[in-house]
Amino acid sequence: MISSFANPQKFMAISAWLMPAFAALAVVLFAIGVSLGLWFSPADYQQGESVRIMYVHVPAAWWSMAIYAMLALASFVFLVWRHTLADVAARAAAPIGAAYAGLCLVTGSLWGRPTWGTWWEWDARLTSMLVLFLTFLGYIALRAALDDEDKASRLGAILALAGAINLPVVHFSVEWWSTLHQPSSIIREGGSSIHPSMMAPLFTMAGAYAAAFAVLLLAGMRAEIYRRRATAAARKRARGT
Amino acid sequence: MSPLSVIFGRELALAWKAGPAAPVGFFLGAAVLLPLAMGTDRALLEAAGPPLVWVAAALAALMTLERLFQADLEDGSLDQLFLADESVELIVAAKGAALWVAVGLPLALAGAPVAIALQTPIEGIPAVVAGLALGMAAFIGAGLVAAAVTASVKRAGVLIALIVLPFFAPPVVFGAAATGHFGAPFLLLTGCALGAVSVGPILAAAALRLQAE
Numbered sequence: 001m002i003s004s005f006a007n008p009q010k011f012m013a014i015s016a017w018l019m020p021a022f023a024a025l026a027v028v029l030f031a032i033g034v035s036l037g038l039w040f041s042p043a044d045y046q047q048g049e050s051v052r053i054m055y056v057h058v059p060a061a062w063w064s065m066a067i068y069a070m071l072a073l074a075s076f077v078f079l080v081w082r083h084t085l086a087d088v089a090a091r092a093a094a095p096i097g098a099a100y101a102g103l104c105l106v107t108g109s110l111w112g113r114p115t116w117g118t119w120w121e122w123d124a125r126l127t128s129m130l131v132l133f134l135t136f137l138g139y140i141a142l143r144a145a146l147d148d149e150d151k152a153s154r155l156g157a158i159l160a161l162a163g164a165i166n167l168p169v170v171h172f173s174v175e176w177w178s179t180l181h182q183p184s185s186i187i188r189e190g191g192s193s194i195h196p197s198m199m200a201p202l203f204t205m206a207g208a209y210a211a212a213f214a215v216l217l218l219a220g221m222r223a224e225i226y227r228r229r230a231t232a233a234a235r236k237r238a239r240g241t
Numbered sequence: 242m243s244p245l246s247v248i249f250g251r252e253l254a255l256a257w258k259a260g261p262a263a264p265v266g267f268f269l270g271a272a273v274l275l276p277l278a279m280g281t282d283r284a285l286l287e288a289a290g291p292p293l294v295w296v297a298a299a300l301a302a303l304m305t306l307e308r309l310f311q312a313d314l315e316d317g318s319l320d321q322l323f324l325a326d327e328s329v330e331l332i333v334a335a336k337g338a339a340l341w342v343a344v345g346l347p348l349a350l351a352g353a354p355v356a357i358a359l360q361t362p363i364e365g366i367p368a369v370v371a372g373l374a375l376g377m378a379a380f381i382g383a384g385l386v387a388a389a390v391t392a393s394v395k396r397a398g399v400l401i402a403l404i405v406l407p408f409f410a411p412p413v414v415f416g417a418a419a420t421g422h423f424g425a426p427f428l429l430l431t432g433c434a435l436g437a438v439s440v441g442p443i444l445a446a447a448a449l450r451l452q453a454e
Contacts, residue, residue, distance in 0.1 A: 142391065165436075173411035177418070
């Protein structure tokens with residue numbers, strides 16, 4: 001069943017209408033989420049207005065991790081079943097994941113200034129987000145450095161899998177490390193006790209980020225498929241004449 | 242002689258000829274510069290010493306990676322290695338083991354005088370040396386993968402550094418915390434080393450098969 005989705009022809013047909021649909025969804029969700037987050041939700045009794053950074057920061061963190069999981073899964077599918085589309089998806093997902101992780105780091109730093117009184121706190125989650133960001137960058141840099149496209153795809157996939165093994169270890173080591181170095185616990189943002197009035201904008205924004213990812217991913221994949229077709233056509237022409 | 246012991250011997254000879262002096266010397270040099278930069282405050286050295294020793298060890302391990310497979314790929318000896326009647330995973334593991342013996346062990350032993358100079362109490366020295374030896378195994382295990390995927394990239398130094406940085410994070414965290422005693426961090430460091438040594442050669446072998454195509 002999965003194999004039928006792996007057909008690029010079919011993918012191009014489906015994504016042609018799926019992409020504008022996700023784009024419309026993203027616009028609507030961003031409009032709702034941003035207005036809810038900026039105007040129609042209460043300020044935090046401790047953090048004041050700066051709590052609104054959460055609506056930009058937390059979804060970026062969630063989705064950057066999910067995007068890496070997707071990248072690793074796509075790499076696995078590509079290595080095992082050699083579905084080219086999985087490689088196209090992994091390649092297109094990496095810059096978006098890096099951008100989300102980068103956004104999470106920047107907003108985390110901006111949020112840290114008013115709440116923790118510092119631009120950068122070596123908080124466990126910020127630190128493992130930094131490592132995730134570097135993992136994305138390493139993957140992108142490796143693919144960019146390899147001239148042979150087929151090798152770039154497969155070596156990139158191997159590196160992506162190694163990263164998928166490493167990231168949970170990093171997460172736990174950093175968690176352990178920060179409890180060792182910071183016995184006093186820092187202010188926990190919300191947690192599970194988050195108020196419903198903040199839940200609505202947060203989850204709307206999470207949906208908006210997901211829709212935006214879908215649009216960017218599909219656009220990146222379509223561009224990559226067009227690029228590969230153009231290369232193949234150019235090669236064919238060169239051989240023919 | 243089995244192919245593996247031949248490969249191990251060849252790699253060991255090559256690593257010795259290239260000289261463990263470069264990474265170990267780098268490590269010692271960093272350790273000498275440390276007190277010069279930080280001053281001689283005993284308490285400060287005692288606190289900041291072990292973390293900085295681990296940073297120096299990680300960077301020294303990084304130095305060895307760039308040419309690890311690249312030289313073999315360029316002169317064709319990688320293809321010859323694959324002709325051996327032995328699985329590629331074990332060949333890669335033998336290469337890693339040789340690198341560990343040639344560079345990892347001397348560096349771990351060099352950790353003893355460095356730790357003494359940085360005011361680590363004398364009874365903590367065995368744990369420092371054992372920790373560095375394990376840490377070098379973890380670095381090399383992860384480094385095999387990074388070296389294998391970048392084997393065909395020219396001047397891959399910066400790229401390798403970027404790729405291995407996330408993999409070096411857990412051993413550095415546990416290693417710097419383990420310094421001086423065989424406690425929980427030491428066991429976690431051992432876990433990191435075992436994980437890297439067992440998974441690294443498998444992924445590196447998969448990458449090298451592609452490189453040799």
